[in-house]
Amino acid sequence: MQAKKQLQKHQRNTSNNSIYRIPVVVHIIHDGEDEGKGLNLSDETIKTLIKNVNDDFRRKSGTRGHNTHPSGVDTQIEFHLAQISPEGLPTTGIRRIDYNKLLDSLGREGIEGYRTAGYWNPEQYFNIWFSRFSRGFLGRAEFPETDLPGIPQPTEKIEEDGIFINSTYFMEGEEGPYGLGRTLTHEIGHFLGLLHVWGIKSNCENDDYCDDTPLVSGPHGSCSGSTPLACNGEPAMIENYMDYSDDACMNIFTKDQMVRMRTVLEHSPRRKTLTTSPGLIRSDIGANTVKTYPNPALETLNVEFGLNVLGLSHEWILYNLQGQIIQRFTFVAKHQMVFNLPLVASKVLILKIQGPALNTTQKIMIGN
Ligand SMILES: [Zn+2]
Structure with a gap:
């Protein structure tokens, strides 16, 4: 009940409906392959993934991110590859790091690799690292610092504040159930304060503190076959991005989820500063002025x-x-x-x- 009140309090505070634009820096940690080969994902692959994330967050009609569910919303949150580097110079927003050349020769892959691959100031850039992980691991996110209910203690290592994505699901010839990139949408949901739809533990006693996502006892996988039931006997919302369903059937963020994410973007350290970051050109100045x-x-x-x-x-x-x-x-x-x-x-x-x-x-x- 306390949690509900808190969300309602925040709901009043998120009455503005401006579009938040978040600058993204992508760090591609690869094995020395040519650009576009193997782990060294092409710019096009990255741009397609970011576009898909925006289709999802904006519930864009004519895309896979669109839905007609009564609880489905356009979150009015967008992600854009950074235009301006921390040095104030033009950038593509994509860094490429050959992990064979990193100084630290131990544990270069996976999470350990990120520490040596570097990051951009998380006050101003949303860091996304792509690297090789073992199969089965899709991605990981750091939660925000917030008083919203249910959020685990966030990291104290600001150099890890961002999301980590397993590149191997996006390499050439990869056509698995996660190839559409909804892992990014899901992990960004965590980064902005969303929990899984089943809450913290897999039983019917935990909640994700969003009333419009039916409480379920645990994750769902494949989306074929009959719709599983939620704890209250209604159909489960397997289309929610915060479930574990296959990419092909995910397409919903709900209103309460939107409110949580926008609350984080309006109040949390290293989140609210992203919305006014100089990483994207925001002023009305022309390119040559x-x-x-x-x-x-x-x-x-x-x-x-x-x-x-x-x-x-x-x-x-x-x-x-x-x-x-x-x-x-x-x-x-x-x-x-x-x-x-x-x-x-x-x-x-x-x-x-x-x-x-x-x-x-x-x-x-x-x-x-
Ligand atoms: Zn998750």
Whole structure:
């Protein structure tokens, strides 16, 4: 009952229906194969998997993620490969790591491999590692820090905060029951605070704290044959992403599950910061433009550069109204930068920023 109240309290807090966009970095840990071969999954494979995840989370019509179930919802949560690296430079959001070259020669595969393969700041990026695991292991997720009921103690190792996926199910020629990538959808559900539909233990006494997923005594596997029954005698929701059913029959997140995930994205450390991360271009600046703020400025000026000019050398020239140069230097453009302004008596300065694909002149007001 306490748990129910808590969820209702959060439900009121999640009244906004904005779309959350989460930047993803994928770390592919491979065995030295050429790109697209073996464990070294191709960019296309990764992009297809991310697209499928979005079809599922957005319940997109015309895709496998669509459903017409009365409890089924569009969670309004999306995942996008990062556009900007931690260094502020353009990125594909996909890293490739040959585990033969990792310094640590022991336990390079599986979870041990992740520690040496590295991660991006989990405050700003959702880390997904792909590596070889033994068959039968599909994936693993770290839970968020949250006071939502039922969540196990999350990891204290922030370098493992993310999800781990067994690459072998996505290699060329692989056509098993998990090839559609619903393992990602399921593990992301955990990452955002969802439990399995049967709760923590396999009996009818545990709950997943979502009233609209019928309580079941344990996981379901194959989805052929007659629909199994839930603890209360109604049909079980084997289509729920938080069951263990085959990929082909999964297509439901419910409203209560959506509320839990959005609650985590609005309150939990290393989750809520993802929704405003600089890993995705969020401002309205064009690819070849620049945005400066605040105006008026005091001692510093924030400058955001569009995608096409990142990594390029630029010249910064600051003039006073008499046309005298009072500050001049060159720099390499990164997505978000902060520049110190010189101490001057002028209330108005003219800023020129020039580069190979950018030439802008702006009036900068100084003062309160
Ligand atoms: Zn699970």
